[in-house]
Amino acid sequence: MVPNLHLPTPMRILKIQTLRGPNYWSIQHHKLIIMRLDLEKLADISSNEIPGFYDGLLKTLPTLERHFCSPGYHGGFLVRVREGTMMGHIIEHIALELQSLAGMELGFGRTRETSTPGVYQVVFEYSNEEAGRYAGRAAVRLCQSIIDRGRYPQAELEQDVQDLQDFWREASLGPSTEAIIKEAEKRSIPWICLGTRFLIQLGYGIHQKRIQATMSDQTSILGVELACDKESTKRILADSGVPVPRGTVVNFFDELEDAIELVGSYPIVIKPLDGNHGRGITTDIRTWEEAEAAYDRARQISRSLIVERYYVGRDHRVLVIDGKFVAVAERVPAHVVGDGKSTIMELLEKTNQDPKRGDGHDNVLTKIELDHTSYKLIERQGYKDNSILPEGQVCYLRATANLSTGGIAIDRTDEIHPENVWLAQRIVKIIGLDIAGIDIVTTDIGRPLREVDGVVVEVNAAPGFRMHVAPSKGVSRNVAGAVLDMLFPRDKPFRVPIISITGTNGKTTTTRLLAHIFKHTNKVVGYTTTDGTYIGNYLVEAGDNTGPQSAQLILQDPTIEVAVLETARGGILRSGLAFAFANVGIILNVAADHLGLGDIDTIDQLAHLKSIVAESIFPDGYAVLNADDHRVAIMAEKTKANIAYFTMNSDSKLVRDHIQTGGVAAVYENGFVSILKGDWTHRIERVDNIPLTMGGKAPFMIANTLAASLAAFLQNVTIEEIRAGLKTFRASVSQTPGRMNLFNLGDYHALVDYAHNPAGYEALGAFVRNWTTGNRIGVIGGPGDRRDDNFIALGKLSAQIFDRVVIKEDDDNRGRPRGTASELIVQGICKVNPDCSYEVILDETQAINRALDAAPKGSLVVILPESVNRAIELIKVRGIVKEEILQHDKSILNVDSQVGHSYVAKIL
Secondary structure: OOOOOOOOOOOEEEEEEEEEOOOOOOOOOOEEEEEEEEOHHHHHOOHHHOOOHHHHHHHHOHHHHHOOOOOOOOOHHHHHHHHOOOHHHHHHHHHHHHHHHOOOOOOOEEEEEOOOOOEEEEEEEOOOHHHHHHHHHHHHHHHHHHHHHOOOOHHHHHHHHHHHHHHHHHHOOOHHHHHHHHHHHHOOOOEEEOOOOOOEEEOOHHHOEEEEOOEEOOOOHHHHHHHHOHHHHHHHHHHOOOOOOOEEEEOOHHHHHHHHHHHOOOOEEEEEOOOOOOOOOEEEEOOHHHHHHHHHHHHOOOOOEEEEEOOOOEEEEEEEEOOEEEEEEEEEOOEEEOOOOOEHHHHHHHHHOOOOEEOOOOOOEEOOOOOHHHHHHHHHOOOOOOOEOOOOOEEEOOOOOOHHHOOEEEEOOOOOOHHHHHHHHHHHHHHOOOEEEEEEEEOOOOOOHHHHOOEEEEEEEOOOOHHHHOOOEOOOOOHHHHHHHHHOOOOOOOOOOEEEEEOOOOHHHHHHHHHHHHHOOOOOEEEEEOOEEEEOOEEEEEOOOOOHHHHHHHHHOOOOOEEEEEOOHHHHHHHOOOOOOEEEEEEOOOOOOOOOEOOEOOHHHHHHHHHHHHHOEEEEEEEEEEOOOHHHHHHHHOOOOEEEEEEOOOOOHHHHHHHHOOOEEEEEEOOEEEEEEOOEEEEEEEHHHOHHHOOOOOHHHHHHHHHHHHHHHHOOOOHHHHHHHHHOOOOOOOOOOOOOEEEEOOOOEEEEOOOOOHHHHHHHHHHHOOEOOOOEEEEEOOOOOOOHHHHHHHHHHHHHHOOEEEEOOOOOOOOOOOOHHHHHHHHHHHHHOOOOEEEEOOOHHHHHHHHHHOOOOOOEEEEOOOOHHHHHHHHHOOOOOEEEOOOOOOOOEOOOHHHHHHHHHHHO
């Protein structure tokens, strides 16, 4: 039975995201669109059940025949459509095909159903972000039209393709910049579009370079100013013995006649003093009337004009980069070649139909457009625009040879005379440019200019590369390679070390500790955390900065020598990683948190998401993995990088086997944080002497210390520097706000920590249980967007950790009805200990004050807040407060620290 397809509600696009780096869907394909699509009633209908859909789709997009899909052969996708496949899968392929029709050849896509019935994640590749998002919407529109009407109007399809082409063209960086970027990618040099003045950053941090088209940050502004002043350029070259055209500058019309006489009568050239791309230039002027008209045209571009002798010969552009000759191209003015049958205008139309020709500089060739000078030039050659040109006869349509006016380029790199190479290299040094294009008119570039009366017409800063990269005839030259050889000599770095840290708990502390260790190497460290982005000792931007935007800020900064980046799940899901590869990736642990958000519904899915950090490491880099967490340890199978483990269990078989086969690991053994490699044991420091570990009583902090020490060691930080970092880093408000901040309020203590999930509560509990002098009071809660069973788990754990509990809720309940989270926590408490003392005070400020007001002597008030700063301020307003760092103080902690250690080893 054919289903009823007259649906009251069409498919709905719920959300569109743009990924720009390694991501949940692909490590190799960084530029992906994720479209969250509700298929509505189509969710249970296959394509073969929709009357006329296959025929309508084939008629609209016959080019889909190119798609292999799972059958693995041409037409395989259409076979799937005919036999029956889901609409999300079809939309994925259509979005790719629409972009391909617009000239953006793409092939990667994925479609997966979410845990919400009927809702799919449709993932597909893009070249341009705007085009990719448009293609997704157009694909849905196209399918809906075929379902509803059996067709998609051809005019709408053509408009879609045109719009996509426009997006692509508008976003184009230009052929010269594109050539440099492609060469950078071949060399694995990262690049960033800085979004202002068309600036492109190549490389990261202190090693970065910047370009703007073919000007670099090494380009001399004096050289550019001189090259832009054509008369001054000609004068300085003439004074240096370089052959240049005889000429002068005029500012007023009444100077023109004398100028013509000065240069030696006709033929002459008139051009703007500061023009470019051939604008306003008239060549081969032979009469006073032509000179008057040329003067008027040039004055539209510049107030000052150059009048110079016209030299007969062919136009050549010689490219010199970093003082070295790279390429030369002959530039031939726009022209048509006769076939004995067609008029000049008909030949022009055929020439412009060449798919290589387009508007502007973005194509290999530019379309030829005629102006009034073109018609005069045609007449001078003895023709009219409707003349039939004899077969093989050339008719020039432009006097200048610029590619931007439709000219072509012929590579002559292998033909240039050595003396001309020497002259070009000398000219560039005289002008003072790192990248320059020298315009030479000569009858034969293979002979010295002095022998054939050749002249240097201009020296150009920021020369275009199109004629060399894609000449109309001859060999393509890798001129972009010469630019990168100049900016990044083969023995010079272009990256700074990147250390990426992820995990469910401990990311911020480990990030801050590692950054602190690196500071002891006297390098400028940039790091991102949940409380801000820092460079050196200074806060650059406050906030939860663990996503790609904050990482980009660090990588773009020209003072950075080391980047330490906390990498949270949210940023990876929203945008992907900010970098293609890191030198070290640390995965601390994987535990249930944020499940149900972003279609990450299971711990295994969360582990896959975290593993992106392990997979995005250079092959000669290191994945630092928690050997005590099975889901983390098995990430060793997914990465191509070297493996380094850390463990709280000195008897770990996995780690021992790893060390015996030449591996490296950080191990907590005999009270020490130690690095083991081969037969060597590098004991860094006793945990009792590491403030972060709270006198060795906070095992989860020992684990964080192991990870940070190992990552530093792998980046050639010395044991002495690591030790100095560990001994001077404290769990304090200044260094780790909200991470085990302990305050002495006289009669009792208060501890502020950002634990907000079951794993965090368990790790914190290992420390709190060691408190022996009084009651343990917890002010607890959790983010509202967590699952119900998470809150119940928090209640259960609280009943096991605390003697008394004050339950509060966050100010922002993230869509959860007020009071429901606290009710679930109470359920958990009562399941474990019905007699537990608890009270519910939803307002966080009131709850904290209540717990502090009622704290008995010798007690510990543990505050797990939404706002760390607010909690700390509520403590500080109580008068004399001393922030404490526990090390050897056994008076308030259970001396049997091994109990805590073994407990954490189980839960990490």
